[in-house]
Amino acid sequence: MTLHPTARHRNANTAARAANTPAGPAQNMDRTAGITAAQNMAQTAARAAGKTARPRLRMMAWCAAFIVCAALLLPAASYLLPAAATEAHAQVAAGENNRANFWRAVREGAAGYSAVNASESGMFINNGGQNWRQMRNGIIANYGGWAIIAALLALILFYAVRGKIPIESEASGLTVPRWQTWERVMHWYTAALFVALAVTGLSMLFGRVVLIPVLGAPGFALWANFSINVHNIAGPFFTVGVLAMLVFWLKNNIPDAVDWQWLKDGGGIIGNRHPSAGKANGGEKIWFWLVVLVGLLAVCLTGLALINWLAPFGVGGARDTMQLMHQIHAIAALIWIVVFFGHAYIGTLGTEGALEGMTTGRVSVEWAKQHHDLWYEEVKHQAAPRGVESTAAKTPAAPAAQPSAA
Amino acid sequence: MARMKFLCDAERCIECNGCVTACKNEHEVPWGVNRRRVITLGDGEIGEKSVSVACMHCTDAPCAAVCPVDCFYTTDDGIVLHDKDLCIGCGYCLYACPFGAPQYPQQDAFGVRGKMDKCTFCAGGPGDDNAAEETEKYGRNRIAEGKLPLCAEMCSTKALLAGDGDMVSDIYRERVMKRGGRPQTWGWDTAYETG
Numbered sequence: 001m002t003l004h005p006t007a008r009h010r011n012a013n014t015a016a017r018a019a020n021t022p023a024g025p026a027q028n029m030d031r032t033a034g035i036t037a038a039q040n041m042a043q044t045a046a047r048a049a050g051k052t053a054r055p056r057l058r059m060m061a062w063c064a065a066f067i068v069c070a071a072l073l074l075p076a077a078s079y080l081l082p083a084a085a086t087e088a089h090a091q092v093a094a095g096e097n098n099r100a101n102f103w104r105a106v107r108e109g110a111a112g113y114s115a116v117n118a119s120e121s122g123m124f125i126n127n128g129g130q131n132w133r134q135m136r137n138g139i140i141a142n143y144g145g146w147a148i149i150a151a152l153l154a155l156i157l158f159y160a161v162r163g164k165i166p167i168e169s170e171a172s173g174l175t176v177p178r179w180q181t182w183e184r185v186m187h188w189y190t191a192a193l194f195v196a197l198a199v200t201g202l203s204m205l206f207g208r209v210v211l212i213p214v215l216g217a218p219g220f221a222l223w224a225n226f227s228i229n230v231h232n233i234a235g236p237f238f239t240v241g242v243l244a245m246l247v248f249w250l251k252n253n254i255p256d257a258v259d260w261q262w263l264k265d266g267g268g269i270i271g272n273r274h275p276s277a278g279k280a281n282g283g284e285k286i287w288f289w290l291v292v293l294v295g296l297l298a299v300c301l302t303g304l305a306l307i308n309w310l311a312p313f314g315v316g317g318a319r320d321t322m323q324l325m326h327q328i329h330a331i332a333a334l335i336w337i338v339v340f341f342g343h344a345y346i347g348t349l350g351t352e353g354a355l356e357g358m359t360t361g362r363v364s365v366e367w368a369k370q371h372h373d374l375w376y377e378e379v380k381h382q383a384a385p386r387g388v389e390s391t392a393a394k395t396p397a398a399p400a401a402q403p404s405a406a
Numbered sequence: 407m408a409r410m411k412f413l414c415d416a417e418r419c420i421e422c423n424g425c426v427t428a429c430k431n432e433h434e435v436p437w438g439v440n441r442r443r444v445i446t447l448g449d450g451e452i453g454e455k456s457v458s459v460a461c462m463h464c465t466d467a468p469c470a471a472v473c474p475v476d477c478f479y480t481t482d483d484g485i486v487l488h489d490k491d492l493c494i495g496c497g498y499c500l501y502a503c504p505f506g507a508p509q510y511p512q513q514d515a516f517g518v519r520g521k522m523d524k525c526t527f528c529a530g531g532p533g534d535d536n537a538a539e540e541t542e543k544y545g546r547n548r549i550a551e552g553k554l555p556l557c558a559e560m561c562s563t564k565a566l567l568a569g570d571g572d573m574v575s576d577i578y579r580e581r582v583m584k585r586g587g588r589p590q591t592w593g594w595d596t597a598y599e600t601g
Contacts, residue, residue, distance in 0.1 A: 102447070102455065112447035115423050116440045120506060124445050124459065129502040133468045136498075204474050204496065212476060221475045221492040228494050232516040307517030317513075323501050 120318060132323035136330065141205060144334040148202075151338045155345050165268075166352045167366045174383045175362035176376065178279075184361055186248065190241030193234050198337050200227035200234075205330065232307050239300040246292050252280045253288040258374065268371070279375040287343050290336070298332030362386070409465075409484035410527055411571035412558070413578055414458045417585070418565035421446050421456035425557035425566050429460075432528070432556045433545025439509040441525040442557055458557070458566050461486065461507035461525035469499035469508060483549065484571075485527040490543050495519040527568070528555040 106124050114121040179187070203211060204227060212220045259282035262268075265275035267283050275281075280288065302325040305315045315321060348355050353367035365383050368376040421444050429435065429442045442460040463486045470478035470486065477492035478499075497519055500508040510519035530547030533540035540547060548556060558568035567574045 102453070106447060110447065112445045113449040114443050114445045115421075116426065116443035118438070118440055118443075118509075121440065121443050122445055123506060124447070124457070126504050126506055129468055129504050133472050133502045137471060208474055208476050217476060217492055221477070221494065224475045225494040228496055229516075229518075232518070236516075307515075308513070319501055319506075322497070326501065 126319050128320045128323045132327065135327050136205075140327065140330050140334070141209075144330070145206060147334060147338050148341075151341045155341055159345070159349060162350075164352055165350060167364065168370060169366045172365055173385050174365040175386050176365055176368050176379045176383050177361060178357040178363045178368070179361050181361060183248070184358055186241065186244050187358055190238060190245060193238035193241060194340065196234050197231055197238055198333075198340070200231040201330075201333055202337070203227045204231070235300070235303045235307065236309065239296070239304065242291060242296050242300055245288075246296065249280075249288060252278075253285045255282075255285055258282075259285055274370060274373075276374050277372045279372060279378075281372065283346070287339065290339055294332050295336055298328050299336060302326075302329040302332070407482060407484075408570035408572075410463060410569065411484075411574050412460065412462060412527075412555075413567045413574045415565045415567065415578065415581065416455045416457050417581075418563040419444070419456040419458060420563055420565070422562060424560055424562055425458045428556045428560040429525070432548075433526075435523070435545065436511055439511055439523045441507075441509065441523065443506075458561075459505055459507075460557070461503075461527070462505055463527055468502035468504065472498045472502045474498060479532070481529060483527075483529070485529045485549070487526055487529060487531055487544075488522065488524070489532045490521045490523075491532075493521045495521055497522075499524075525555075528553070 107127075109123065109125055109127050111120075111122045112124065120126075203224060207220055207224055207227075211223065214220075215223060256278075258276055258278060262275040262277055262282035265273045267281065268274050301310075304310050305325040306322065306329060308317050311317065315325075346354065347358065351371070353364050354371075357363040357367075365376070365380070368379070423444050426440065426442050426444060430440075433441070435441055442458060444456055444458045446454055446456040448454040463480075463484060465484070467478060467480070467486045469488075470476075470480075473488075474496060475492045475494055477489045478486060479488070480486050495510060495512075495518065497508075497510070497517075499522060500506070500510070507524045509523045510521075511523065512518055512520035526544050526547075528546060528548035530536065530540045530550065531544035533543070535550035536547045546556075548554065553559070555568045558566045567577060
């Protein structure tokens, strides 16, 4: 037990006083004995002093325990109140504040009646609006904008490091047919609409920040008015193009084990291996399924909802529907645009000999062997010199082969 | 500087729709465009409440924040107006607005809505005050004539108040003091005795 210094001092004094007391057994003893007795007395007194200190400490401990218990229990005493509560108390407890409840319901979007006959005219507070504002102006505009800038920078960096992937073997002048005319029309129809939609759509999201300082408010308003109309009209036509791709190119894009190996080898873009591929390689298949799933479902479908074309299917023009559709549309479209940059890069700058497949419909034999070896085996009997579009030509003769037909 | 505000006293509004009619007539608003509307909550039940709603001329206006062409502006009186020459009718202001204030004259195929129209607090638009063009696009400019919005001026029960926010809140505070009671039961007991 640790005592306070003052307390210890006081005990020592008591002991000394007890030692000096003349009465007691020490009275008849000799000096030595008296001294011994005095010492004994002092010890006894000290013990007695200890005894008087202990109850005080015990009392203090009990007081502290009582205070702690009271502090814990007293607030809980309110639970006893309802038993003795007045009527007014009971009313508060039962939540009978009609006024507060009434306006709370309004704040949470309760609708009423309005003589004005219009969509959602009875709706007092449109709660989703502020969330939509924060999503669009905050998360979508910020992350979307930086994603696009980052994707472009990454492509520039990649081109600087890797350069154009060349056709490695000597050109023989022979070509094989890759995309038929209707396939190329389908591709470029959809591609042109995609670019138009991307440019106009990005103008709607970023124009206020990026284009108003350049064009001025009236100038940008003209462009934005053009943009929104092009966007809304091109959208449904674009959807038709994407649907056609889904239907006609599905057979090229069923994933298989070859694609898995292709992906594990980095598609030949990363590193120098030449993984096998059929008509469509793993990367093309990923792009295809992204277009179909993200593009068709998350962009085209929500876009149709935004121009109110899904009203017959019960997806109406209510504001909360529009807010949701717009958010999905914008996020998915930004993802699509970012991946599109990769597709456009690989098809043009990134790979020698890839673009002519989609422009002329034919690719060089060397390109086909290098990038789509399995598919080349299927079509090599159709090899013909450039400019000879006949698929029937099987013999590579033609002494004066034209460099390019288109 | 005054900061213009609307306030509708729900204890006084009797859903006469006089404000709606006054607004439509004053500004010759086309069919389908409703700058102001009266909403009745709990219609037909004891304790029903009616409130007249239009653009509330927000300080941090969501419509202005999301507008792709930045066509909104706030006047020195705190009135939120927009420039119809810039508006492209995209509908974003309607998505963002808490009160359903933005209105569109059309709803055609390919999502064409026409230029947005909304309550101007009877303060017109960006053009010359009460020029023919301004009146055609935005309606009368009563503020320029030193008058307050007609909806509030014509309110038969003086439920709808419009004007400098300080004065509007003073008037409303006086009413509340006269009615008595705790803030959450303003007038309620007077009209409906209990609960």
